[in-house]
Amino acid sequence: MILVELRKMFRRPRTWATIGVLNALPIVVAVLLVLTDLAPRPGQGPPFLSAVLSNGALYPLAALAIVLPLFLPIAVAVVAGDSVAGEAQAGTLRYLLARPAGRTRLLVAKLVAVLAFVLVTVVIVAVVGYLVGTTLFHAQPLGSTVLGGTGTGGAGVGGTSVSGTALTPQDITNRTLMAVGYIAVSMLGVAAFALFFSTLTDSPLGATLGALAVLVASSLLFTLDAASPIAPYLPTRYWLSFVDFFRDPILWRDITRGLELQGVYVVVLLGAAWANFATKDVTS
Amino acid sequence: MSGVIVTRGLVKQFGRLRAVDGIDLDVQPGDIYGFLGANGSGKTTTVRMLLGLVLPTSGEIELLGGRMPRAGRRVLPRVGALIEGPAHYGHLSGRENLALIDASGPGGSWRTRRRRIAEVLDQVGLAGVGRKPVKAYSLGMRQRLGLAGALLRRPELLVLDEPTNGLDPQGITEVRELLLDLHRAGTTVFLSSHLLAEVEQLCSRVGVLDRGRLVLQDEVATLTAPTGATVVETPLPDRVRATLDGRVASSDGNRVVVRGADPAEVNALLVGAGVPVTGLALERPTLEQVVLAATGASSDRVEARR
Numbered sequence: 001m002i003l004v005e006l007r008k009m010f011r012r013p014r015t016w017a018t019i020g021v022l023n024a025l026p027i028v029v030a031v032l033l034v035l036t037d038l039a040p041r042p043g044q045g046p047p048f049l050s051a052v053l054s055n056g057a058l059y060p061l062a063a064l065a066i067v068l069p070l071f072l073p074i075a076v077a078v079v080a081g082d083s084v085a086g087e088a089q090a091g092t093l094r095y096l097l098a099r100p101a102g103r104t105r106l107l108v109a110k111l112v113a114v115l116a117f118v119l120v121t122v123v124i125v126a127v128v129g130y131l132v133g134t135t136l137f138h139a140q141p142l143g144s145t146v147l148g149g150t151g152t153g154g155a156g157v158g159g160t161s162v163s164g165t166a167l168t169p170q171d172i173t174n175r176t177l178m179a180v181g182y183i184a185v186s187m188l189g190v191a192a193f194a195l196f197f198s199t200l201t202d203s204p205l206g207a208t209l210g211a212l213a214v215l216v217a218s219s220l221l222f223t224l225d226a227a228s229p230i231a232p233y234l235p236t237r238y239w240l241s242f243v244d245f246f247r248d249p250i251l252w253r254d255i256t257r258g259l260e261l262q263g264v265y266v267v268v269l270l271g272a273a274w275a276n277f278a279t280k281d282v283t284s
Numbered sequence: 285m286s287g288v289i290v291t292r293g294l295v296k297q298f299g300r301l302r303a304v305d306g307i308d309l310d311v312q313p314g315d316i317y318g319f320l321g322a323n324g325s326g327k328t329t330t331v332r333m334l335l336g337l338v339l340p341t342s343g344e345i346e347l348l349g350g351r352m353p354r355a356g357r358r359v360l361p362r363v364g365a366l367i368e369g370p371a372h373y374g375h376l377s378g379r380e381n382l383a384l385i386d387a388s389g390p391g392g393s394w395r396t397r398r399r400r401i402a403e404v405l406d407q408v409g410l411a412g413v414g415r416k417p418v419k420a421y422s423l424g425m426r427q428r429l430g431l432a433g434a435l436l437r438r439p440e441l442l443v444l445d446e447p448t449n450g451l452d453p454q455g456i457t458e459v460r461e462l463l464l465d466l467h468r469a470g471t472t473v474f475l476s477s478h479l480l481a482e483v484e485q486l487c488s489r490v491g492v493l494d495r496g497r498l499v500l501q502d503e504v505a506t507l508t509a510p511t512g513a514t515v516v517e518t519p520l521p522d523r524v525r526a527t528l529d530g531r532v533a534s535s536d537g538n539r540v541v542v543r544g545a546d547p548a549e550v551n552a553l554l555v556g557a558g559v560p561v562t563g564l565a566l567e568r569p570t571l572e573q574v575v576l577a578a579t580g581a582s583s584d585r586v587e588a589r590r
Contacts, residue, residue, distance in 0.1 A: 001389075004388050090372075090374075091370075094368075095365075095367070096385070099385060102356075102357060281332075283329075
């Protein structure tokens with residue numbers, strides 16, 4: 001069943017079109033940076049972007065930071081929102097359930113397929129980012145990489161980071177992998193919202209927009225001082241904490257909180273999705 | 285309870301609407317069961333409950349000896365279904381669609397999958413369809429592909445909702461022949477339809493649904509049994525009335541209905557009196573007459589409230 005869902009997902013032209021579009025923006029940004037040599041000042045613009053001119057090996061992180069606020073969540077919400085509602089709208093859901101695919105098994109398979117999409121997408125963005133970064137920018141020998149600091153541009157985290165220390169290539173690789181994993185978990189939260197909405201409606205568009213509405217509301221409330229009491233519970237609150245992997249030593253506090261928060265959202269929403277879907281009258 | 289489909293007091297309530305109101309279906313092995321009813325009478329909801337898509341409000345369903353929806357995983361692989369028209373993944377070919385749905389549940393071995401797909405595509409007349417994506421199929425081809433999907437695991441029971449929808453007359457005849465072939469090979473067929481003619485040509489038993497209630501369930505042969513009257517066709521209906529004084533039940537133009545279940549006797553009397561007889565037959569009600577007598581107005585009519 002899981003293999004079937006993966007086949008459906010990755011044989012679909014739309015999946016690859018989405019991933020392609022997702023990679024287009026960082027490539028455009030990279031080309032513009034190379035042509036103009038105008039990097040954002042440290043602390044401004046997407047994290048890491050100011051550092052890439054001096055070290056292209058950091059471009060995977062810049063690429064992820066570019067797509068993280070909008071493109072990546074939209075892609076994940078589209079795919080996850082389509083997972084059940086799309087089958088309902090096409091009418092294939094009734095045939096799957098009468099086959100019988102088993103409602104819980106179907107939901108688990110859909111979840112795994114969405115998870116695979118998230119991982120594949122994040123990894124592809126990182127890999128394409130690395131290729132673009134090392135081709136277009138100077139790929140410094142990583143041994144001398146200095147993050148943050150003033151001269152080469154900070155990691156976009158202001159002056160509070162414990163930066164300025166050199167990281168070994170091994171260190172950079174490890175931290176990049178951890179950051180990729182952290183971003184994947186953050187996207188899983190988006191996927192959980194969209195999957196839950198997807199079991200509520202027969203309209204994939206409705207499910208996707210519902211999940212995006214949650215994210216937009218969360219981002220908006222995050223900027224509002226009056227909402228500060230609930231800020232720690234907003235789903236998007238700790239998304240950018242992946243930057244903390246590049247402080248020295250790694251600042252675990254927000255990362256841990258982010259993982260816990262996403263974990264709670266994922267468990268609660270998937271539980272709700274299951275409870276709803278397992279007893280639902282399928283009339284589509 | 286024993287039988288292929290048995291329901292007891294099956295009820296489905298959608299909000300304030302009682303879509304299915306206490307029906308007791310009884311489909312026996314070897315039946316071709318026609319499930320008749322106007323649009324909106326609850327046919328589709330009933331079919332969905334049989335297949336575990338809609339959960340009953342109350343009542344019991346037994347499908348191939350298993351209590352639905354709990355036994356779904358055990359019995360549904362032995363059922364082939366076409367529910368409210370076919371549905372496929374438009375960007376994939378027919379073959380890939382069949383392979384995906386076959387791999388989505390128990391009871392379809394991947395070893396035999398390629399062979400089974402080739403067989404059913406041949407059976408429904410799509411053997412040469414190639415790698416064209418389903419979105420390029422015509423309505424009739426999609427219907428055939430849906431039927432192929434239902435046949436993929438040689439089911440003991442076929443549950444078909446409007447299987448000839450979208451087919452041209454030749455296609456309808458082909459599907460009818462196919463269903464009769466499968467039935468001869470031992471498949472029980474549950475055919476939900478609002479096309480009386482289709483059901484009359486195919487089915488051995490019918491159930492008639494009217495506004496969520498099963499108003500009729502019997503053998504077609506019993507329902508359309510002779511009524512005990514003889515239909516006489518004659519150019520001189522008045523002479524018939526004069527000759528068979530008091531036995532004429534009704535007359536309509538050249539068609540006179542005479543009480544008496546022996547056409548030969550009626551004929552002898554009329555010929556003896558010199559009345560010309562151009563046609564003579566036992567009176568049988570058509571299925572349409574039986575069904576219309578058992579049901580009320582069309583249930584998708586919405587009358588103004590006064």
